[in-house]
Each structure stands twice: as C-alpha cells, then as structure tokens.
Amino acid sequence: MSLKKFDDYEKGREQEALEARLQAEIDSLKTPISAPHLWERIEAMLRKEETVARSRPARFLKKWFILVPASALVLAGIVLGFFFGLKQRVTPSGILAGEALQKIELKERQYVQAIDELEKKARPKMAAMELEMVSLYRDKLETIDAQIRRCRAALASNPANAHIRRYLLAALQDKRQTLAELLAYEY
Amino acid sequence: MRKKTILGLSIFSVFLIVYAQTAASMAPNRANAPSGLTKATQSKSLHESVTSAPGKTVRLEDMQADLTITAWDRNEIVLEGSVEVGNANTEMLTEFLAGTKLSIEPSDDGFSVKLHTPFEWRQRKGIWSLSGALRNFLSSGKFNFSFSARLDVHVPSDQSLVVNNSFGNIKLSGVKGRHDVRNDSGEVRVEGCGGTLSLRNSFAPANVVHFKGPATVDNESGDVLLEEISGGAEVRNSFKSVRFGKIGAALSIKSESADVIGTDVAGDCRITSSFKIIDVRGIQGRLEVRGESSEVTVDNVKKDVVIESSFKPVKVTNVQGGLRVISESAAVTAGDIAGEARIKSSFNEISAARVHGSVTIDGESSAVNLREIDGDAVIASSFKEISASNIGGTLDIKSHSAKVIATDITKGASIASSFNSIEVRRVGGNVKVDGESSSVLIEEAAGNVDVQNSFKYVILRQTSGSIRVVGDSSGVEVSQIRMLPKGSTIDIRTSFKPIMIALPKDADVAVSAKTEFGKIHSDYPVYLEGEDIRLAAEVGKGTIPVRLETSADITIKKEL
Numbered sequence: 001m002s003l004k005k006f007d008d009y010e011k012g013r014e015q016e017a018l019e020a021r022l023q024a025e026i027d028s029l030k031t032p033i034s035a036p037h038l039w040e041r042i043e044a045m046l047r048k049e050e051t052v053a054r055s056r057p058a059r060f061l062k063k064w065f066i067l068v069p070a071s072a073l074v075l076a077g078i079v080l081g082f083f084f085g086l087k088q089r090v091t092p093s094g095i096l097a098g099e100a101l102q103k104i105e106l107k108e109r110q111y112v113q114a115i116d117e118l119e120k121k122a123r124p125k126m127a128a129m130e131l132e133m134v135s136l137y138r139d140k141l142e143t144i145d146a147q148i149r150r151c152r153a154a155l156a157s158n159p160a161n162a163h164i165r166r167y168l169l170a171a172l173q174d175k176r177q178t179l180a181e182l183l184a185y186e187y
Numbered sequence: 188m189r190k191k192t193i194l195g196l197s198i199f200s201v202f203l204i205v206y207a208q209t210a211a212s213m214a215p216n217r218a219n220a221p222s223g224l225t226k227a228t229q230s231k232s233l234h235e236s237v238t239s240a241p242g243k244t245v246r247l248e249d250m251q252a253d254l255t256i257t258a259w260d261r262n263e264i265v266l267e268g269s270v271e272v273g274n275a276n277t278e279m280l281t282e283f284l285a286g287t288k289l290s291i292e293p294s295d296d297g298f299s300v301k302l303h304t305p306f307e308w309r310q311r312k313g314i315w316s317l318s319g320a321l322r323n324f325l326s327s328g329k330f331n332f333s334f335s336a337r338l339d340v341h342v343p344s345d346q347s348l349v350v351n352n353s354f355g356n357i358k359l360s361g362v363k364g365r366h367d368v369r370n371d372s373g374e375v376r377v378e379g380c381g382g383t384l385s386l387r388n389s390f391a392p393a394n395v396v397h398f399k400g401p402a403t404v405d406n407e408s409g410d411v412l413l414e415e416i417s418g419g420a421e422v423r424n425s426f427k428s429v430r431f432g433k434i435g436a437a438l439s440i441k442s443e444s445a446d447v448i449g450t451d452v453a454g455d456c457r458i459t460s461s462f463k464i465i466d467v468r469g470i471q472g473r474l475e476v477r478g479e480s481s482e483v484t485v486d487n488v489k490k491d492v493v494i495e496s497s498f499k500p501v502k503v504t505n506v507q508g509g510l511r512v513i514s515e516s517a518a519v520t521a522g523d524i525a526g527e528a529r530i531k532s533s534f535n536e537i538s539a540a541r542v543h544g545s546v547t548i549d550g551e552s553s554a555v556n557l558r559e560i561d562g563d564a565v566i567a568s569s570f571k572e573i574s575a576s577n578i579g580g581t582l583d584i585k586s587h588s589a590k591v592i593a594t595d596i597t598k599g600a601s602i603a604s605s606f607n608s609i610e611v612r613r614v615g616g617n618v619k620v621d622g623e624s625s626s627v628l629i630e631e632a633a634g635n636v637d638v639q640n641s642f643k644y645v646i647l648r649q650t651s652g653s654i655r656v657v658g659d660s661s662g663v664e665v666s667q668i669r670m671l672p673k674g675s676t677i678d679i680r681t682s683f684k685p686i687m688i689a690l691p692k693d694a695d696v697a698v699s700a701k702t703e704f705g706k707i708h709s710d711y712p713v714y715l716e717g718e719d720i721r722l723a724a725e726v727g728k729g730t731i732p733v734r735l736e737t738s739a740d741i742t743i744k745k746e747l
Binding site: 132136154158162164167171 | 306
C-alpha cells in the first residue's frame, strides 16, 4: 500500500468515525416538537412589539380617557355627597325656615285658586249627577273641608310647624284631585 | 388592568360619598342659626324617668308631638324628648323654652306624661314667671311663633297605653297591654305589640303589624294595614285603602269608597265598601261582602259567601260552601263552588262553572253561561245568549228574546224563550220548549219532546220518546227517530208551513195526516178520508198514533 493510499485510507477512517459519532449524537436527541409556522409567528410578535412601541403616546392618552372621567366622577361624588348631606341636615327640623314657609304658603295659595276654579265648574256637574255619586263626592269633600279647617286652626297658633303644613297641603291636594275626578266622571 | 382601575375608582367614589354624608350629618344644625332668610329656631332636650310596676297604664294626653313608645326589659319609664321653637325674636324663644317642661306624674292607674309649654298660660294664666313681652305675645293670639316636639318613651313591656295626640306621628313597639291610641293627622304604626288595641286616627296611615290580640282601627280618610293579628279585627275607615293579611279570628271592615284587599282570615269576614276594589282571599269562615259599585274578587273561602254589589265585575272562585250574589248591572263569574250558587245580576254576563250544588240565575238582560253544574240549573234571563252545558240535574230556562244553547243535560230540560233560536242537544230526560218566533233544534233527547213555537222551523233528530209539536206557521222536520217506546205518541200540528217526518222502518205506527191546501207525500200505502186532504196509514201493529196536521205539504218518509 503506497503512502498516499495509506493517507487516504486514514482520512476515510477518520471521516467514518466522525460520521458515526454524529449519527450517535443525532440518535440520542429526542424527536423535535412540531412547530409549524414558527417563524411567521415570531415575526408577527416582533411586528406587534414594534407597533406597541410606536403607540406609547396613544396609550398614555388612552389612560387619560379613563382617568379624566373617573376623576370627574369622584369629584361629582364629593360635591353631591356634601350637597345632599347638608341638605338632609336642614330638612329634619320640625319648624319651617322662612323661605320654605314662603314657598309652601305660595303653594297653598295656588291650590286654593285651583280649587276655587274647579269648584265653580263642579257645581253644575254635581247637580246633574245621580244621587249616589253626589252623596259620595259631597261626603268626601265635606271630610276634606273639615280637615282643612282643622289644619288651619292648628296653624293659627303654630304657623311654621312642618307637620301641620304638610297635612294642610295634603288635604288641599286631595280636594283638588277629588274635584278633578268629579269633573272627569262620566255618567 | 383598565377594569381594575375603574373598579377601584368607583369604590373610592362611593367611599367619598359615604364619607361626605357622614361628615355632613355631623355638622352643626344650621337651622338653629339665625340668618337673613332662616327664621331663628332653638331647641331644648328634655329627660324624665320614673320607676314603674307591671300592669300600669301610661297616659300621654293632649300631645302634639312625634311619639315613639318602645318596650324594654327595665322596670322603668324613661322619657327623652326635644322641643324646637321658631320665631324672629330669639329672646322670646329662650324664654319660651325655659317655660317648657316635661313631667311624669302618678295617676290612679299608673302615670301621666305631660309636656308643659307656655301656650298653656293662655288657658290657665298661671305662669307669672313669663316676661311681659311673652305674656303679651301669647295673649294677643297673633302668632308668628312655631313649635315642634318629639318624644321617645321607653316603658316596661307589660304596660297599657292611653295616647291622645294630634299632628304628630306615633310609633308603638313591643308593648303588651290595653292600648287606647287616639291620633289626628299623623301616621300611626303599632308593631310587635299585644293585648287589646283600640286605635283611632285620621288623614294618615294606621299600620298594625304582629299584634297578639284583638284590634280595632278607626281611621277616617287614612290607609289601614293589618298584618299578623292573632285576634279578631275590626276596621272602619273611608276614602283610603284597607289591606290585611293573617288575621287570627273574625274580621269586620266597614269602609266607604276604599280599596279593601287582603288574605288569610281564620274566622268569618264581613266587608263593606264602595266604588273601589274589594279583593279577598283565603277566608276560613263565612264571607259577606257589600260593595256598592265595587269590583269584587273572592277566592278560596271555606264556608258560604254572600256578595251584594253593583255595576262592577264580581269574580268568585274556590268556595267550599254555597254562594249567593245579589248584584245589579255587574258581570258575575263563579267557579269551583262546592255548594249551591244563587246569582242575581243584570245587563252583564253571568257565568258559573264547576258548581257541585244547584245553580239559580236571575239575570235580566244578562248573557248566561253555565258549565259543569252537578245539580239542577234554573235560569231566568232575557235578550242575551244563554248557554248551559254539562248539567248534572235538570235545566229550567225562562227567558225571552234570548238565544239558547243547551247541551249534555243529564235529566230533563224546560226552556222558554222567544225571537231567537233554541238549540238543545243530548238530554237525558224530557225536553219541553216554548219558543215564540224561535227556531228550535232538538237532538238526542232520551225522553219525551214537547215543543210549542211559531213562525220558525222546528227540527227534531234522534229522539227516543213521544213527540208533540204545536206550531203556528212553523215548519216541522222530524228525522232519525231512535225509538218510539210503547205508549208513546207523535202529535205535530202547525199551519202554513210543511211537515216532514221520517219514521223508523220497523215502527208500529198508525199515521193520520191532514192538510188544507198542501200535498201529502208518503212512503207508506195510504187512503184518503173526507173533504180535506187526509191520509191514514197503518204500519206494523199500529200501536203508536201519529197525528200530522198543517195547511201546507206533509211528507212522510220511511227511514232506511
């Protein structure tokens, strides 16, 4: 065997050994996990990250879109809380304050005016109604009138008492409603 | 992240609102501070107490205050109150409050609570400690001065209460005794109390809940609520609603123009109201309702029900006793009645179903509809349709100008009407019809059939007994005769209209037919008699006489 041939032979053996070792190492590896379109997905993620990085100012603004109304809500809550809290403190008094008394007296006058108007219209209608209904409405109106008189008598010595005022107003409302019902009654 | 932020902020906002409310509620009373618009007000707290004993009576009379009376487990009566006054003159307010006192004094049967104010000076002229200004002011009678009081009373739980108050709300809780509560123009609530209660109020709701014992409530122009009353209850009120639930014994309600709505009464129940709704359910005893112009609904009553009403619908269901309704111009519906039902109304429909006893209807101008009646049915009505089906006994209808439909009558039927058709099907006994100007149809009658009518057709099918028809200008058609029992007869007489009869092929009949102006057509061999066109035929033994008379055509057929 010539030297050249011997060298070739040695190289061939080394090559074979190398290949055998590589093969052994390949065989020792586990079966690779199937990951189709892996690169495409990696690319998509990279693109998304780029987009997110570019839109950081927009995200910042977005946060403000939440924070501003939320802060307004909080502020409104505080304002309303104090408003209603203080308002509630004023009302439990059994005595009506001057302005409230004026308002309620105005309301009473309005009711009385409305009742006067309705009574004028109701009188001829009552005359034409059947006896049972006349009796019913007369009873009811007399009862309400008695209550109005009672409330007014009580108010004469206790004019700003909220409870009595409330009941006078309720009686006036009741009378107005009764007269309106009477006028709406179809016979 | 965003959701968390929003949620956090919302919670924070709610917290701030609550905080603000709390802070505000702890703020000083601004109403007490005089200002340009606000009238000057001042208030004074009052406190009194006394040791009590079981069975005592606590009297709170001549009051004009919000009263809260609560039972506790201590043998002591404690009063805590406040008086608020308002006027432009602060000096006068101070003096007024100085003269305002709360007292609790022994009385014959317990204690008497009084709230003394300088207003009494006007009546008694005894409090000379008041300044001249206040005395003059109170003497003048021209008040620009206002007064409001609140009183919390704690009493031992076994005390009786006598309360006389006006223009204030009253709340009683947990006290057991003989309670007499009078109030005017203020809400009254009695809760968790017991003993006996007499409550009078006006123009505001009176509520009694969880009361152990009988209760009487009189509330003019005020709502009444009774709930869980272990004894009987009596209510009088007007114009506002009465509601009740779980009453332990008899209940009586006398109201005027008020809704009355409630359930579960252990005893008898009497209700009077008018013009509004009456709705009552679950009555263990007898029920009486008087509701002029009231819509009445009744359900589930263990004993008899009596209803008097008018104009508005009446609906009654599930009655284990009998039912009697006397109404006027009201639609009446009754269902599932164990006993007898007697219903009177007019101008609106009367309907009864599933009645186990007999039914009597008196309904002028009322449509009547009866179904599934186990006993006899008697109907008197007019003008509107009458329908009766599945009647277990006999059916008797006396009407005029009404259409009548009667089906599935177990026993006999007797029907009188006019100017409208009368249809009768499947009758187990005899059928008698009197129908002036009414067409008459009778099908499947097990007994004898007797018809008298005029101008309209009479059609009889599938009969099983004697047949008698007396018509005036009525056409008569008889067919599908099921049987002609021994001793039965057929007698059909009319005028100006034809008679058609189909006889069973094997019938033993002796036919006599007579017409003045018509023709006689016969499937049987005939012979003529006299001057009129007269026919005689004998089939079989000829034991059943058949007489046919009219001035028009006569047709005699042999049924195949």
